[in-house]
Amino acid sequence: MKNYILYFYCFGYKLFFIKVLLRICKNKRIRRNIIRFKHHYIEKWLCQKNLISDIDIFNNFEVLPSNDLWVFWAQGVENAPEMVKFCINSIKRNSNKWNFHLLSLSNVKDYIDLPEFIWVKLHNGNITLTEFSDILRFALLNKYGGLWIDATTFVTKQISISDTSKYWTTKLYEKEIECVSRCRWNIALMYIPKGNEYANFIYKALITYWQNQTVLIDYFLTDYFTDIALRQIKTFKNELDNIEHNNTNIFHLDSILNEPCNKETLEEYLKNNPYNKLQRRRNYVEYLNGKLTNYGYLVEHYK
Numbered sequence: 001m002k003n004y005i006l007y008f009y010c011f012g013y014k015l016f017f018i019k020v021l022l023r024i025c026k027n028k029r030i031r032r033n034i035i036r037f038k039h040h041y042i043e044k045w046l047c048q049k050n051l052i053s054d055i056d057i058f059n060n061f062e063v064l065p066s067n068d069l070w071v072f073w074a075q076g077v078e079n080a081p082e083m084v085k086f087c088i089n090s091i092k093r094n095s096n097k098w099n100f101h102l103l104s105l106s107n108v109k110d111y112i113d114l115p116e117f118i119w120v121k122l123h124n125g126n127i128t129l130t131e132f133s134d135i136l137r138f139a140l141l142n143k144y145g146g147l148w149i150d151a152t153t154f155v156t157k158q159i160s161i162s163d164t165s166k167y168w169t170t171k172l173y174e175k176e177i178e179c180v181s182r183c184r185w186n187i188a189l190m191y192i193p194k195g196n197e198y199a200n201f202i203y204k205a206l207i208t209y210w211q212n213q214t215v216l217i218d219y220f221l222t223d224y225f226t227d228i229a230l231r232q233i234k235t236f237k238n239e240l241d242n243i244e245h246n247n248t249n250i251f252h253l254d255s256i257l258n259e260p261c262n263k264e265t266l267e268e269y270l271k272n273n274p275y276n277k278l279q280r281r282r283n284y285v286e287y288l289n290g291k292l293t294n295y296g297y298l299v300e301h302y303k
Helices: 002-024 028-049 082-093 116-124 129-143 197-212 221-232 234-241 252-256 263-272 294-302
Strands: 068-072 099-103 146-149 153-155 189-192 275-277
Touching (some): 002 028, 068 129, 082 099, 082 294, 129 197, 197 221, 252 275
Parallel strands (some): 068 099
């Protein structure tokens, strides 16, 4: 209850009322309508209260290709769950042409200087590790450019970006989901060249937000800023619009990992789906009822 009162105090009665309705409403059609209102009012609040209009979206930096590949696990890979180690190893194994950087909280400052209030709010619990990860990825991509891959992504082929002068992301067919992205982009897996206006805008927006706030308006804050960027940065919109649909099954492997293994079917799937987003909170098992699972097969052959 305390969190709801604080949310009401920070963001007003409209967003508070929407938050409560989504908590109790189970009807899919009604939820879709509530979510549309939510998207509208959150972006309206961000534009009015977060000084978006004061952010200079045009930087003077030359846009340059980047060969850096960024992966982050806060506690360090040595303390990561086995599934995360498995995924990170798959990324590293397929990153021959990239400068692979594995970051943790212990070495972030070797790469980037974040404002002190970010570290203070992380320490106080105002900013979670998930939100910190969003800030970090755009800080790095703004300064260095490169490819960001979430540590829970299983990669099956050598990583390659066809045009390193432009923004790229995995892009699914657009559909109604609770996230404002509607599958049009994916901040968990994206390439951004150095000097890119979009990375510069998102980093400044996140820093401005957390400089002035101690409460998260929504889990998909960075996606809301991205949706706003689509309307404000013409080059970003054009680059996103020109990305063909790709990796449309990126979430499918996660749903079948605990199923009995069919080697031929699984190998054929992996051949055509190089990026696979897994869930760190899901309990994957190598054997189920004495039978090898798809996850078990991957551990045996791709570790």
